[in-house]
Amino acid sequence: MASRLSVGSGSSRFRSRGNSSPAIGVPPQRVCTVEDCSLVQRRGKGFMGEQKTCGFFNWADEVDDVRDLQQIVIGKEETISDLEHQVDMLKQEMEVMRDKVKKSKAKNEKLFEKVEEMGIATTETMFELNENNTDKRLMLTLVFSWAFFTLVLMLK
Known part of the structure; x- marks a missing residue:
């Protein structure tokens, strides 16, 4: 499984502190990790064993x-x-x-x-x-x- 990083902002209730965001009322950025099936790594390979799906x-x-x-x-x-x-x-x-x-x-x-x-x-x-x-x-x-x-x- 490959992982992808995405950077996004949280809800508008959070106030920024320190150096993360200079604007008042702008929430700090959060890092989100999403795991999905990578077709490149799985090319030519079938589902083996009891696991028939990638879980998606x-x-x-x-x-x-x-x-x-x-x-x-x-x-x-x-x-x-x-x-x-x-x-x-x-x-x-x-x-x-x-x-x-x-x-x-x-x-x-x-x-x-x-x-x-x-x-x-x-x-x-x-x-x-x-x-x-x-x-x-x-x-x-x-x-x-x-x-x-x-x-x-x-x-x-």
């Missing part, structure tokens, strides 16, 4: 880069919205499952209470049967004793 028209490539980046951003936003939708669906499923668990726990408690009541009723029934068995045995013993007493009286 970078803005044209940047427009395409911005479009590409916008497409990437749009794709990412779509992915984010899809994931947010999935999160919402999973939250709804979780709420449904929580409701089912609550209902199952309530049913389980009711069934547990019924089993306890049945156990108590079974125990009471068993005690009643034992009492009835004892009463039956006593009645049978009384009947046999009367039969034996009657037999003994008849045989005498």
Whole structure:
């Protein structure tokens, strides 16, 4: 790349000092360096490697880069919205499952209470049967004793 020097003046706000400019209100001169592609130095040489341009028209490539980046951003936003939708669906499923668990726990408690009541009723029934068995045995013993007493009286 070749460089060119140009000498120019700055804005009119600057006042000159010293020997740079004798007139009042004339700004001091500034040196500007401009780099551009030198066709003389590059004659017969093609663009080699990954660099396809001299960089002078970078803005044209940047427009395409911005479009590409916008497409990437749009794709990412779509992915984010899809994931947010999935999160919402999973939250709804979780709420449904929580409701089912609550209902199952309530049913389980009711069934547990019924089993306890049945156990108590079974125990009471068993005690009643034992009492009835004892009463039956006593009645049978009384009947046999009367039969034996009657037999003994008849045989005498």
